Amino acid sequence: MYQFIEQTVDRYMTRQVKTVSCDVTMQELNDLFASDDFNAYPVVDDQGDAVGLVTKFDFLKCFALTLSSMVPRYDELMKRTVSDTMVHEFIYVSATTKLVRVLQLMVEHRLRSVPVMDTEQHLVGIISREDVMRALRDCTRGEQLAV
Incomplete structure (x- = not known):
């Protein structure tokens, strides 16, 4: 476990990140998610x-209904763009952020992945739950064998 405490994002992040633009429609986004x-x-x-x-x-x-909203047609909702719904x-974290901090952020905010940005706020990667789990496995493998 001590080895995990020293690990940073840059060793485990995915560097080739798939992104979308603001004008991607909900239909296109749905297809990408699938x-x-x-x-x-x-x-x-x-x-x-x-x-x-x-x-x-x-x-x-986009599909959540409220008492004050009319129910829009599905086709209309699917034509909306990412810019209408994105956060x-x-x-985000940097490549030098410790994985224990990433783990803390993921648990605290219920995140599945966190973008990795450089000092100029450019996207350089993404770190996911699976990446953190892989790091934990890598770092504790020797400890498990010793038990």
Whole structure:
């Protein structure tokens, strides 16, 4: 477990991140979620800078009914864009962030993945629950054999 405490994001993050643009429709986003089996996509602008995050939960919020809203047609909802539903303020980490901090953020905020940004706020990767679990396995493998 002590080895895990010293690990940083850069060793375990995914560097090739799939992103979406603000003008992706809900239908296109739905198709991406189905084909990639991701829970979230960073949203990037024309320059490739991260401007938000869109999750399956954000997608589902489009369909939540309230007492004050009329029920829109499904086709109309699927034509909405990511910019209508994405979160503009999101939690992110740097490549030098310790994995124990990432784990804390994931548990505290119920996150499945966290974007990784550099000092100039450019997207450089993403760290997921699976990545953290892999790090835990790697770091405790020797401890399990010793028991």
